[in-house]
Amino acid sequence: MTTSIFVNLPTTDLDRSKAFYEALGFRINPAFTDENAACVVLDENIYFMVLTREYLGTFTDKQIVDPKTQAQTSIAFTRDSRDEVDEVLAKGLAAGGTEPRDAQDYGFMYSRDLEDPDGNILGFLFMEPAAAEMGPEAYMAQQGAGQPGTA
The missing domain is CATH 3.10.180.10 (2,3-Dihydroxybiphenyl 1,2-Dioxygenase, domain 1)
Structure with missing residues (x-):
């Protein structure tokens, strides 16, 4: 069995985040990207899900911290x-x-x-x-x- 890793990261500006991670050399998977989230492909088994803070809040009852x-x-x-x-x-x-x-x-x-x-x-x-x-x-x-x- 192959394990994939998805790391969820909050963002206040999804377009800015997509541009930032593409500038690092990663690609965006459009099949899993919309106005709430972007799937950043680091390699074949590691992904960042960059999520708007509001959307990330739908996955937890805990407070979403400000990474700044x-x-x-x-x-x-x-x-x-x-x-x-x-x-x-x-x-x-x-x-x-x-x-x-x-x-x-x-x-x-x-x-x-x-x-x-x-x-x-x-x-x-x-x-x-x-x-x-x-x-x-x-x-x-x-x-x-x-x-x-x-x-």
Whole structure:
């Protein structure tokens, strides 16, 4: 059985959100897109459903938080190199996103956060393949460095 992941994200401007995610290189599936929602295809098994706040409210009795002021989730995506992390951030910033904090460089992992125009947090990271395989502490010890997060 194949599992697909659908992440629901609130938006105050559906057209702006569609343009933002297309600028990052993702595509919109028109078969699941209307005036209330857009299906953003990240790959064959991962999708964002960008929903108007009102429409998202029909799926829950809980309060829909404002991602500009509150974090409900942070979604992270791997990239194949540090340069690819920087490239996707450049695209996102040019499309109206913001970078809420400086890049994080842990020696074994490089990451940058991007907020979409609604404030939803997207992380993009590159991890050294050896660190992913053996774990960050063992990788850093092999490199002769201190603990992860220290220089």
